[in-house]
Amino acid sequence: METSIVKRRTSWIMKRLKDLIELGRTTFYLPEYQTAKSEEEILGVIVAKYLQWQGKGIITAFSYALEDANYHVLAKQVLKLLQNPTPFKSEVNAMSTNLGKASCGECEGSKTLEVTDGGMIRSRCLTCGFVENEWLFGDEPDYLNTLAQRYHVTVEQIREALKGKTKTPTEIQKTILQQLKTLNPFLEKLYGVKNIIAMADGRTLRLHTRNNGKAINIDIIYHRVPDLYEIKAYYVNAKTLECKPLKTVKDVFCDQTDTIIHEILHEHAGIPLRYIEP
Ligand SMILES: [Zn+2]
Numbered sequence: 001m002e003t004s005i006v007k008r009r010t011s012w013i014m015k016r017l018k019d020l021i022e023l024g025r026t027t028f029y030l031p032e033y034q035t036a037k038s039e040e041e042i043l044g045v046i047v048a049k050y051l052q053w054q055g056k057g058i059i060t061a062f063s064y065a066l067e068d069a070n071y072h073v074l075a076k077q078v079l080k081l082l083q084n085p086t087p088f089k090s091e092v093n094a095m096s097t098n099l100g101k102a103s104c105g106e107c108e109g110s111k112t113l114e115v116t117d118g119g120m121i122r123s124r125c126l127t128c129g130f131v132e133n134e135w136l137f138g139d140e141p142d143y144l145n146t147l148a149q150r151y152h153v154t155v156e157q158i159r160e161a162l163k164g165k166t167k168t169p170t171e172i173q174k175t176i177l178q179q180l181k182t183l184n185p186f187l188e189k190l191y192g193v194k195n196i197i198a199m200a201d202g203r204t205l206r207l208h209t210r211n212n213g214k215a216i217n218i219d220i221i222y223h224r225v226p227d228l229y230e231i232k233a234y235y236v237n238a239k240t241l242e243c244k245p246l247k248t249v250k251d252v253f254c255d256q257t258d259t260i261i262h263e264i265l266h267e268h269a270g271i272p273l274r275y276i277e278p
Pocket of ligand 1: 105108109125126128129130
């Protein structure tokens with residue numbers, strides 16, 4: 001393209017951007033703060049909004065701005081922030097998982113859900129930036145349904161976003177395992193437990209068992225008050241890993257958990273009945 005055309009267009013873009021910055025000044029800030037705001041600050045806010053608060057996009061834009069100004073080393077350093085496994089990276093990645101939209105209560109804009117690496121679901125307004133914590137691992141799982149409805153996504157989409165975000169068991173899950181092992185120190189061997197999984201809801205511990213060629217998952221779900229559990233057993237299809245509900249026992253007291261698991265595995269996987277003291 002001819003140099004004169006490029007020059008003319010560039011100066012037109014600058015003029016428009018200047019207008020947009022001034023429009024931003026009177027739109028985003030209260031009158032008493034407007035004059036104190038620098039162009040850089042307002043432009044930064046516009047860029048953030050334009051890129052829908054996506055950390056990754058903001059960093060990319062930032063690095064190309066540096067590149068254009070010939071700060072090549074600095075530009076590379078900034079891009080590197082996205083690759084290194086630093087807390088910074090996890091924050092940026094968290095911001096790139098946006099789920100659905102709902103209207104913001106603070107402004108006219110719309111907000112979206114994002115999932116942090118720690119398994120926290122936050123809502124963030126894409127217009128005013130208002131952030132609110134919505135759900136954390138271990139919170140009432142039913143609330144995910146409420147969030148799904150409100151943000152017009154499916155619960156599966158939310159669960160998918162949560163997947164792999166937390167591999168460490170919560171205190172609840174650690175306690176469930178501890179209690180089970182107190183009741184039955186040999187449960188892993190006796191019940192053919194191949195894997196113990198801290199489930200994504202933070203309050204369910206899953207025993208993946210295999211006995212006599214039958215794979216059965218047993219979920220022990222903690223209900224906060226009063227110290228009650230629910231036990232759900234599923235048949236697992238060895239090929240598809242699909243779970244088919246087998247049995248659910250509600251309102252289980254802690255000291256009954258081991259007996260119920262034993263009974264289920266006796267009935268459905270043929271493990272020998274335990275010696276019961278007369
Ligand atoms: Zn808002």
